[in-house]
Amino acid sequence: MIKKYKNKINIALYRLTRQIKINLFPLSQNAATLIKLKNKHSNMRCFIIGNGPSLKTEDLDKLQNEITFAFNRIYYLFDQTDWRPTYYCSEDEKTIFKSTEEINELKIGQKFFPVNFPWDYKINFQNASYYIFKLGDSKVEPKFSEDIVNGIFWGNTVAYTAMQMAVYMGIKEIYLLGVDHHFSKMENDKGEIVIDETAKDYFTEKYNTDKDDLYIPNVEISTRAFTAAKRYADDHNIKIYNATRGGKLEVFERVDFDNINF
Incomplete structure (x- = not known):
């Protein structure tokens, strides 16, 4: 009984402490960094780079002078191209836990992570900024943040995070590349595991040699997030295009990436 009572107190204290941190976040150095990003790229375009099997390094070579967002283990192709992303994001806990050293050593302009990594796991990356991650009901379309200082909404794909960042930065034209939106092992909303043995997951087999230890993606949740992004974009005169070579994303x-003017 005493142990159960102590656990309740600890949980209550944790929640109170977290809420205080969230309330004070707009006054933090992380918030100051995010504030400086407001309309930084007003009326410009950007490319959001997924890690799907369709991704080609020769395509990335064309993006040297573009504003780009990339994620997670994108660094596995850095030895094949001089291109580097303008912004790097990662929010998958299991990926970060297994790749902390590699991510920390990345020489990239700005890195972004949910603030729960320093708060809960004491993980602080070099040259990094942090944002509040807002979770919601995974069964419905997530909200779309208009002010990332007050939080970014979870969409089960870091590409959705990047879209919210890009819009906050004033971007008016977003191109997706390498967002195949399909995996060899997926979970649906019913909790069922769907297997497609013909599918490749990423641009290199080295990317997910530890995939049995990582989260199984639910593309139905991600589809709802992409739908929310399109709805917001359509209402605010923002264009989002899918320049991925193939894949399953039809939102x-x-x-045609080859027809984009560079």
């Missing part, structure tokens, strides 16, 4: 208008 956004498709464009």
